[in-house]
Amino acid sequence: MRLPILMYHYVRPNGMRMSMRHHVLDLDLFNQQLDVMAQKFEFTLGNQLLNAGGDGSVMENRIWLTFDDGYRDCIDYVLPSLLKRNATATVFVPTEAIFERKLLDVTKIHLLLSSTQSISDIISVSRQYYSDANLESVVGESFDQLYEKFGIPNVYNDSNNHFIKNLFQKLSPISVRKQFLNQVFEFFVKRSESSWVDELYMSPDDVAYLSAAGIEFGTHGHSHEWLANLPAEDQVSELTKSFKFLDTVTDSRTNRLIAYPFGSYSETTLNIARGLGVQIGVVHRGAKLAQLEFDLSEHLELDRIDIMFFDQFMNREFD
Structure with missing residues (x-):
């Protein structure tokens, strides 16, 4: 049944x-x-x-x-x-x-995407940090290659939305991904993580x-x-x-x-x-x-x- x-x-x-x-x-x-x-x-x-x-x-x-x-x-x-x-x-x-x-990474991503009307701004800041931190040498892929891999729309997300979610959920190694997300999160979300934890x-x-x-x-x-x-x-x-x-x-x-x-x-x-x-x-x-x-x-x-x-x-x- x-x-x-x-x-x-x-x-x-x-x-x-x-x-x-x-x-x-x-x-x-x-x-x-x-x-x-x-x-x-x-x-x-x-x-x-x-x-x-x-x-x-x-x-x-x-x-x-x-x-x-x-x-x-x-x-x-x-x-x-x-x-x-x-x-x-x-x-x-x-x-x-x-x-x-x-504060879970998945929740940080929700808050990040809710912090601005323009996901393009999040992508631009992420691109700049990826370049400044020379993450391509660690990850082994360029930012554009990551967008091509992760920016595939589905029933829930358009290309940009899905790219940000996948980028900060799937990028490897995990330690690099977490630091990357924290940098971008702190740029856009001007509130302490602990305050979000108690609220959410x-x-x-x-x-x-x-x-x-x-x-x-x-x-x-x-x-x-x-x-x-x-x-x-x-x-x-x-x-x-x-x-x-x-x-x-x-x-x-x-x-x-x-x-x-x-x-x-x-x-x-x-x-x-x-x-x-x-x-x-x-x-x-x-x-x-x-x-x-x-x-x-x-x-x-x-x-x-x-x-x-x-x-x-x-x-x-x-x-």
């Missing part, structure tokens, strides 16, 4: 939108979506897939809501809306942001509170890296560290779930996850319903639907 799994990130009042370049869902629209879903589905959680055993009929007419990145939106706006409708959800958190209070991310106490309220938690990695691009030992470190933090405020018997950051994983990732007791994993390979095989003891590659495709999903375009 197939299960709809919806993927959310930011959910906040319209006046708090960071930028039209990000898929920040308006809170009123989220509430409308919940009302529609509550009429048609029963809300479920990841662990309930395992509890179903071999009887797939218990999962019929279910829907699973998932939220990535551990934003404060989950406790400030999402939880009240869920409780009002007797609904529940799963939150996948990158534990470095929550427990070590560090939940705290460990928030996670514990949500868990006690019935919200399910899983890992989104520790530092939200592209797992498939990391050596095996670094992947082990990412996931081991993340679960160690999660275990301090949530139940280790129910938190062994994973949403692969950026949807990036490999067979090595799957084997590492299995070794850590993970039986449920969600991916992002386009707008697809998850295919469930109830004779299996694990579900490590369940597809999710980005919430930007909600209307198409409700119109049964993915059936």
Whole structure:
């Protein structure tokens, strides 16, 4: 059978939108979506897939809501809306942001892209820094070559937007990429990282509170890296560290779930996850319903639907 799994990130009042370049869902629209879903589905959680055993009929007419990145939106706006409708959800958190209070690179990129109306300005400053720091000698590619490789538009981004995201997510080596991003970020974003952390991310106490309220938690990695691009030992470190933090405020018997950051994983990732007791994993390979095989003891590659495709999903375009 197939299960709809919806993927959310930011959910906040319209006046708090960071930028039209990000898929920040308006809170009123989220509430409308919940009302529609509550009429048609029963809300479920990841662990309930395992509890179903071999009887797939218990999962019929279910829907699973998932939220990535551990934003404060989950406790400030999402939880009240869920409780009002007797609904529940799963939150996948990158534990470095929550427990070590560090601003993730992926969030820095969101803030960077929201800092100016002209992405061309960001590209120009990035080009200048790349030249001044002689990064071509380290990376092995010119800035123009990087643009050709990374500036490929997709359904979510135009060429410039996707270039900046890929440049600061995928450039190797990682240490060079992080320093590069920090320089450009500080040029455009005139605020301390610590102030952003407190504004954007939940705290460990928030996670514990949500868990006690019935919200399910899983890992989104520790530092939200592209797992498939990391050596095996670094992947082990990412996931081991993340679960160690999660275990301090949530139940280790129910938190062994994973949403692969950026949807990036490999067979090595799957084997590492299995070794850590993970039986449920969600991916992002386009707008697809998850295919469930109830004779299996694990579900490590369940597809999710980005919430930007909600209307198409409700119109049964993915059936």
